[in-house]
Amino acid sequence: xxxxVVFFALLLSACQTLSGLEKPEVSLSSVQLEQVSVFEQxxxxxxxxxxxxxxxxxLNSLDYEVFFNGERxxxxxxxxxxxxxxMGDALVSTRITTTLLGTLQQLQGLQRLDEPLDYxxxxxxxxxxxxxxxxxDRKGQFTLPDTLPRAR
Numbered sequence: 001x002x003x004x005v006v007f008f009a010l011l012l013s014a015c016q017t018l019s020g021l022e023k024p025e026v027s028l029s030s031v032q033l034e035q036v037s038v039f040e041q042x043x044x045x046x047x048x049x050x051x052x053x054x055x056x057x058x059l060n061s062l063d064y065e066v067f068f069n070g071e072r073x074x075x076x077x078x079x080x081x082x083x084x085x086x087m088g089d090a091l092v093s094t095r096i097t098t099t100l101l102g103t104l105q106q107l108q109g110l111q112r113l114d115e116p117l118d119y120x121x122x123x124x125x126x127x128x129x130x131x132x133x134x135x136x137d138r139k140g141q142f143t144l145p146d147t148l149p150r151a152r
Contacts, residue, residue, distance in 0.1 A: 023134035024084060024125050025050040026062065028142055029091060040097050045076065047092045047121070051084035057127050058083055062092065064123030068142075074098050081128075116141035 027048045035042040045066070051057050062078045074096040082090050119142045124133035 020053075021130070021134075022052045023136055024057065024059065024127070025052060025138060026064065026121055026123070026125070026136045027138050027140055028066070028119055028121055031142065034095070040099055043074070043096050043098065045094050045096060047078075047094060048089055049082065049084060049092055049125070050089040051086065054086050056083060056086050058129075059090075059092070060126040060128055062094075062123060062125050063133075064121055064136075066096070067120040067122075068117045070118070070120075116143045 027050075029046040029048040030044075032044045033041065034044050047062065047064075049059060049062075059082045060079075062076075064077075065075045066073045076094050076096040078092055078094045080092070082092055084090050118139065120137065120139045122135075122137040124135050126133050
């Protein structure tokens with residue numbers, strides 16, 4: 001009986017700790033092409049992770065997918081622990097690799113006359129002290145850098 005009382009007290013305090021916890025907001029800050037080979041392209045992404053909570057959170061990892069104009073671009077993972085200040089944000093640097101030979105042509109075809117690309121980034125964040133992943137889904141617009149070679 002004592003065990004049950006202690007268990008329910010702990011469960012109630014855990015629920016109170018998680019009540020009102022808002023999921024982090026993840027958006028795309030920058031995309032840069034790093035390496036190109038016949039078989040792969042390596043990209044450096046910087047993600048802005050915003051903490052809308054009034055307490056500091058420790059981000060353990062992100063598992064995400066990036067879409068441009070509705071087309072899946074790549075999947076990425078981060079494993080670096082990042083502290084998100086209360087009501088603040090932090091930048092998370094990550095790399096993704098695309099293996100489609102036509103990735104550059106695909107992206108160039110998506111962007112016309114320097115119009116911004118619609119992007120979506122969705123996935124899950126694992127936060128220290130939270131026993132389940134917090135899902136996120138963010139849409140926005142992004143313009144590819146001028147350093148990206150254009151199709152001729």
